[in-house]
Amino acid sequence: MEAPEDPRRRRVGLLYDERMCRHATPDGESHPENPERIRAIWLKLESEGIPQRCVVLRAKEAEDKYIALVHTQSHIKLIRNISSKEFDSQRLRIASKFNSIYFNKGSSEAAYLAAGSVVEVSEKVAKGDLDSAIAIVRPPGHHAESDEAMGFCLFNNVAIAANFLLNERPELGIRKILIVDWDVHHGNGTQNMFYKDPRVLFFSIHRFDFGSFYPAGDGGSYCMVGEGAGAGYNINVPWEHGQCGDADYLAVWDHVLLPVAESYNPDIILISAGFDAAVRDPLGGCCITPYGYSLMLKKLMGFAQGKIVMTLEGGYNLNSIANSVLACAKVLLEEKPLVGSIEVQPFESTWRVIQEVRHELKTFWPALAVELPQNVLASNGRPCPVEVEGMNKPCPGSRDKSSPKDVIWKTVPHRLFLCKISHPDMGQRRCCFSSS
Numbered sequence: 001m002e003a004p005e006d007p008r009r010r011r012v013g014l015l016y017d018e019r020m021c022r023h024a025t026p027d028g029e030s031h032p033e034n035p036e037r038i039r040a041i042w043l044k045l046e047s048e049g050i051p052q053r054c055v056v057l058r059a060k061e062a063e064d065k066y067i068a069l070v071h072t073q074s075h076i077k078l079i080r081n082i083s084s085k086e087f088d089s090q091r092l093r094i095a096s097k098f099n100s101i102y103f104n105k106g107s108s109e110a111a112y113l114a115a116g117s118v119v120e121v122s123e124k125v126a127k128g129d130l131d132s133a134i135a136i137v138r139p140p141g142h143h144a145e146s147d148e149a150m151g152f153c154l155f156n157n158v159a160i161a162a163n164f165l166l167n168e169r170p171e172l173g174i175r176k177i178l179i180v181d182w183d184v185h186h187g188n189g190t191q192n193m194f195y196k197d198p199r200v201l202f203f204s205i206h207r208f209d210f211g212s213f214y215p216a217g218d219g220g221s222y223c224m225v226g227e228g229a230g231a232g233y234n235i236n237v238p239w240e241h242g243q244c245g246d247a248d249y250l251a252v253w254d255h256v257l258l259p260v261a262e263s264y265n266p267d268i269i270l271i272s273a274g275f276d277a278a279v280r281d282p283l284g285g286c287c288i289t290p291y292g293y294s295l296m297l298k299k300l301m302g303f304a305q306g307k308i309v310m311t312l313e314g315g316y317n318l319n320s321i322a323n324s325v326l327a328c329a330k331v332l333l334e335e336k337p338l339v340g341s342i343e344v345q346p347f348e349s350t351w352r353v354i355q356e357v358r359h360e361l362k363t364f365w366p367a368l369a370v371e372l373p374q375n376v377l378a379s380n381g382r383p384c385p386v387e388v389e390g391m392n393k394p395c396p397g398s399r400d401k402s403s404p405k406d407v408i409w410k411t412v413p414h415r416l417f418l419c420k421i422s423h424p425d426m427g428q429r430r431c432c433f434s435s436s
């Protein structure tokens, strides 16, 4: 006989759909963003009996009118048609015009399903039909700009869902959305879509490496705080190098994200949950463990009455992403207390970045204006790594540990592109500027 349902048991939505595996490289060439990613996550969750404890949902295609809330008509038209027969001979050429994009016959459907799925679960969580949800979707979304596919992303799934809740479902009472983007890359597309909008607080923590880490440029700098009514509602935490792990992320949670979330008091939290900052990811070069992700998520559950929607973004080591999503699913199900420990301290650079971010944002968020206790800063901080991993080729400048002078940083809002390159004429540790 089945036990009666425990009324305290949390209703966690879990969305997976094999149709999103049909988006793949046209020639079978290996690629980090491949269908095995979501399959591996699903198999892991199944092997642990997670789907039985969740509300399992199938993907739904997004409607064009909702996608049009953040994307241009020409971009929607391209993604809608790119998999049709008439594009057979042009698909490769069109993909090559974009930055890090491929298309095949399954791309259109997968893109519509990914976006529609995030809309669907976000609506259910906003309504209270679900307490929280995980959308295991691909292609990912946070690099997609309003008029451009980019960085393995076709539609900006999370941005579409956020706009849907704010503009299409006002009766659900979602007026303030916190988007936490913990993918190792900066969420440039999402940042740009809400840059002037105070209804969305966009928080991205990412490798920046002084502007040399993908997507490169100045967009991921902490100087990018939002504009107009949105000033103060865009928060970037830019790592100076790889190898950041649990201790670094949790220090940022405690000293930046959580104080701000407390003041902002969001109605729902959408997580752009890439897992490419996970330990052993081939592109990220960072070290978050499944335990680290579970703590990061647990700390967010104290806000918005625990209304959290996690959406998969990047993450390219199959074991790492599967174990990380599993750890997060267990947190949302709230079945057992978390077990684990964090051995190391944050890097010295982590404290520097935290102080810089707090300084930049303190006029908008008084909670950040308080000086950090000197004992926190003095007693913590291990030396920054000399060698950093990440990407297949080392990024130019990624071995340069010196931080730019303050005056250089301040030029970022004026759209001067800062890069650190090694060039025979310049020697190793030099900075150069070029306007972008």
Ligand SMILES: [Zn+2]
Pocket (backbone or CB within 6 Å): 183, 184, 185, 274, 276, 313, 314, 315
């Ligand atoms: Zn990423």
